[in-house]
Structures are given as C-alpha cells and as structure tokens.
Amino acid sequence: MRRALLVLGAALVAATPAAAGTTADPGLTPTSLLIGGTVPLSGEAAAFGAVGPGAKAYFDYVNSKGGVNGRTIEYRFYDDAYNPAQTVQQTRRLVEQDGVFAIFNAIGTGSNLAIRDYLNAQKVPQLFAGDGSQALGGGSARYPWTVGFLPSYRGEGAVLGRDVVQTAPKAKVAVLLEASELGRDLARGLSGAIARKGPRIVASQPYETTATDVTSQIARLKASGADTLMLFATPKFLIQAIVATQKLGWRPQLYLASVSIEPTIMAIARANAPQLTRGARAIAFVKNPNDPVWRKDPAVALYRSILSRFAPGAKATDVYHWYGMAVAWTMVDALKRAGKSPTRASLLAAARSLNTTANPFLLPGTRLRTSTADAFPLDTVYLYRYDNRQWVRASGPFPAR
Numbered sequence: 001m002r003r004a005l006l007v008l009g010a011a012l013v014a015a016t017p018a019a020a021g022t023t024a025d026p027g028l029t030p031t032s033l034l035i036g037g038t039v040p041l042s043g044e045a046a047a048f049g050a051v052g053p054g055a056k057a058y059f060d061y062v063n064s065k066g067g068v069n070g071r072t073i074e075y076r077f078y079d080d081a082y083n084p085a086q087t088v089q090q091t092r093r094l095v096e097q098d099g100v101f102a103i104f105n106a107i108g109t110g111s112n113l114a115i116r117d118y119l120n121a122q123k124v125p126q127l128f129a130g131d132g133s134q135a136l137g138g139g140s141a142r143y144p145w146t147v148g149f150l151p152s153y154r155g156e157g158a159v160l161g162r163d164v165v166q167t168a169p170k171a172k173v174a175v176l177l178e179a180s181e182l183g184r185d186l187a188r189g190l191s192g193a194i195a196r197k198g199p200r201i202v203a204s205q206p207y208e209t210t211a212t213d214v215t216s217q218i219a220r221l222k223a224s225g226a227d228t229l230m231l232f233a234t235p236k237f238l239i240q241a242i243v244a245t246q247k248l249g250w251r252p253q254l255y256l257a258s259v260s261i262e263p264t265i266m267a268i269a270r271a272n273a274p275q276l277t278r279g280a281r282a283i284a285f286v287k288n289p290n291d292p293v294w295r296k297d298p299a300v301a302l303y304r305s306i307l308s309r310f311a312p313g314a315k316a317t318d319v320y321h322w323y324g325m326a327v328a329w330t331m332v333d334a335l336k337r338a339g340k341s342p343t344r345a346s347l348l349a350a351a352r353s354l355n356t357t358a359n360p361f362l363l364p365g366t367r368l369r370t371s372t373a374d375a376f377p378l379d380t381v382y383l384y385r386y387d388n389r390q391w392v393r394a395s396g397p398f399p400a401r
Contacts, residue, residue: 025344027101033068033335033342036076036094037105043081044209047235047265047320048107051130052077054324055105057310059332064310068335069342075104075328082107082209082234084114091115095124102127102347105149105327109133109182110209112146120145125348127334128327128377132156133181134188137376147351147370149327150259151378151400153182156283157189157232159398160255161199163281163383164190164228168253169198174226176217176241178233179206186232186257202226207237218244228253235260239269246273254280258381261391262319263290270388278388283381285400286326286362290317291390299360326361330354330368330377365397376401 027034039052056075063072076098080086087106094100095118103119106112107130116136119126120143129136132150139146164171175190177183183206191201203224205217214237221229222245229245229252231238238260245252254276261282270277289300303322307314314321335342337350354370354377362368367379382396 025101026095026099028342029071031071032074033071034074034076034098034100035102035104035331036078036098036100037103037107038080038087038090038094038111039077039105039107040082041079043083044236045082045108045234047262048082048130048259049079050314050318050320051105051107051324051327053311053314054307054321055328055331056324057306057314057321058325058328060310061306062332068332069340073332073335076100077105080106080108080111082111084108084110087111088114088118091118095119095122100124101342102344104128104331105130105324107131109136109180112136112148113181116143116146123344125344125351127347127351128330130327131182132376133185135181135185137374140373140375144352144372145348147348147375147377149330149377151283151285151381152189152376153185154189154192155376155400156258156381157186157191158193159189159283159381159383159396159400160186160230160281161190161193162398163395164199164255165194165197168228171199171228171253172202172224172226173199173228173230174221174224174252175201175204175230176214176221176233176237177204177206177230178237179208182234182257182259183232186230190230199228207233209234211237213237213240213244215240215244217241218250219248222248222250226252228255230255231260232257233260235262235265239265239272242269242276243272246276251275256280256282258283258285261384261386263288263390264315264318266386266391274388277386280386281394282384282386282391283396283398284363284384284391284393285366285378285381286319286323288319288391289322290319302360322361326359329359329361333359374401 102125380397
C-alpha cells in the first residue's frame with residue numbers, strides 16, 4: 001500500500017507542469033488573447049452600438065501590425081439591448097463559456113453596475129467601462145477590478161453648472177434626467193456647482209429607461225417657468241425632449257449630456273428644432289473627425305483608413321465609432337504594459353497606473369491617469385457650443401473629476 005501511494009504521489013508531481021498550464025488565466029494562448037464585452041446593438045440606446053465595431057476595427061488594425069507582444073487580440077461583443085439583465089447573462093456567457101481574459105468596454109451605467117460584483121468576485125478585469133458614475137468610478141477600494149473610461153458624470157454636471165453661473169447668473173434651470181446614476185450624478189454635479197451662486201433649479205423630472213417618451217415630463221418642466229434646460233438623457237430621449245420642447249413653443253438655453261452629442265444625433269435634433277439646438281452647450285473630450293479643424297490631423301486619416309479596411313460598412317461620420325477606437329487604443333496601451341507574459345492581475349495593474357497624453361483620439365493635452373484609488377481615467381474636458389453645423393470649442397480645459 002505504501003509503495004502504491006508513493007507511485008501515485010510521483011505521478012501527481014510529474015503531472016504538475018501540464019496541470020499548471022490549465023490553471024493559467026483564461027483567454028490567453030501563446031499567440032492570441034480573447035477579450036469581450038456587451039454593447040447595445042438594439043433597444044432604446046442602439047445608437048451607442050457603434051462603439052463595438054469601432055473598437056474591433058482598431059484591434060484588427062493592431063493585429064495587422066503584429067498584435068501586442070506577439071499576440072493577436074480577439075474582441076467578442078454581444079448585444080445586451082441596454083438592459084442590465086441581458087448584460088449579466090451575456091457577461092456570464094463571455095466569462096464562463098467563452099473564457100475571456102477580460103471584460104472590455106461594456107456600455108451603460110446600469111449595465112456596468114449590474115456585472116461589477118460578479119466580475120470582482122471572479123477577479124476578471126472590468127476595464128474601460130462606458131460609464132462615468134460615482135458608484136462605478138468611486139468604488140476602487142471595494143471593487144479594485146473595475147476601471148471606467150468616461151469622465152465623471154458629477155464632474156461633467158459641475159462644468160455645466162459653472163458655465164451657467166458665468167453666463168446666466170439669474171438662470172431658472174429645469175432638468176430632465178434618466179432615473180439612473182447617470183442622470184442623478186449629472187444633477188448632483190450641477191446642483192453643487194450653482195448652489196448659492198445665483199442660478200437655481202426650479203424643476204426636475206426623471207424618466208425610466210423603459211419609458212416610451214418624455215413629452216409629459218417636458219410639459220411639466222416648461223410650466224416651471226425655467227429659461228434653461230438640462231437634458232441628462234441618452235440619444236433617443238434627448239431627441240424626443242428637443243422635439244417636445246419645440247412643439248410647446250418653449251425656447252430655453254439647452255445643455256446636453258455628452259453621451260448624446262454625436263453629430264448624427266444632433267443632426268436629427270437640429271432638423272426638428274434648429275432654433276433650440278443653435279447655441280446648445282456640452283462638454284467634450286474626443287476629437288470630432290467630422291470637424292474641419294481636424295481635417296489634417298493624422299488620427300483622422302488613420303481612423304478613416306482603419307474603418308475602410310477593417311469595417312467597410314461602418315459610417316466614418318458616426319463618432320461612436322471614433323469613441324470605440326479611443327477606448328481600444330487605451331486597452332492596447334494597457335496590454336502592452338501588462339508584459340510579455342500577461343496575467344489578469346498584471347493587466348489590472350497596468351489599467352490602474354495610466355498616465356499618458358498620447359491617445360491620438362482624445363482632444364490635445366487630455367491626460368489619461370488612474371491609480372489604485374482612482375478609476376476615472378480622464379483628467380480634463382472642454383466646453384463646446386453647437387453652431388448648427390459643428391460643435392465649436394467654447395472654453396476649457398476644465399478638471400473632469
């Protein structure tokens with residue numbers, strides 16, 4: 001019996017190297033690396049869906065140049081219809097069935113918060129999430145495996161509020177907000193920035209992401225007598241709100257959430273309410289490839305060539321494609337710094353130690369910086385004004401946090 005046990009023990013020891021190979025982090029082979037995420041390819045926020053193909057095109061371009069540290073990047077993204085329940089289901093599929101190395105670029109506040117506990121418990125990096133909520137970006141101690149990408153919504157609301165203080169110190173402000181951390185954080189930042197400084201919020205109306213339209217909310221906001229309207233809304237509801245405001249004959253100064261100012265969205269809004277959209281204000285942090293000011297910018301030429309080669313059906317005018325590339329550039333940068341033999345832990349360490357102004361898709365001088373205590377990468381934003389043709393820089397830079 002003792003001899004049999006010794007033989008068995010020797011066999012187990014001999015098997016250890018092969019077994020060790022099976023315990024390596026999933027999604028990694030000597031020649032490839034698999035990452036995944038969810039985007040809304042359908043549903044009320046389907047406009048955001050272009051970030052997936054935009055990011056994939058950039059990864060394909062990097063692969064054509066040899067990949068990262070000798071590995072090609074496979075990016076697999078699934079539709080979650082901007083529904084957190086579907087986000088959870090598809091994320092579990094990516095982790096448990098597909099075996100991804102990391103979750104990348106999931107879109108939406110509710111969606112990212114819905115998967116955060118699960119991914120942190122599994123120690124799967126949740127990187128460069130399309131969310132700027134304080135709940136996600138401010139939870140580093142409890143959720144170290146989660147890093148956002150969008151600027152802080154509270155910081156964004158504060159920038160808009162400070163502009164109101166400077167330009168309309170007696171403004172009566174009405175707020176339409178998504179009933180989520182997105183809307184609430186923007187409103188908190190706005191409230192803090194204008195408190196006891198002249199402007200005041202006279203009405204606030206939330207809407208659910210499952211709503212059919214926001215016409216009734218706009219009617220109640222108009223009845224408040226406000227002369228300034230904050231639309232803290234995703235694209236579908238932002239367009240509805242502008243159309244409803246126009247039909248009611250209301251002409252407030254508009255401030256818009258940065259997630260919804262993509263040129264195609266603004267073109268629809270402008271076509272329905274040109275008097276309202278002219279002079280609308282919002283923050284920005286990425287270049288707009290449609291703006292003539294960037295006509296000779298090398299990043300714009302690269303963007304167009306990448307889409308033409310790796311996503312030939314994609315519209316180059318859709319800035320959500322551009323945003324997808326901006327996030328993908330950051331992921332590639334983190335993968336490079338994760339080392340030639342990366343682990344989930346080394347990738348997380350790289351994502352938690354960003355400090356660069358080299359991302360060519362961001363506005364010049366925009367720094368990406370993170371730490372173990374800070375999961376909001378973007379340091380600065382600018383205030384832009386819409387002239388019914390383009391978004392034109394008005395002022396800045398401002399702190400984004």
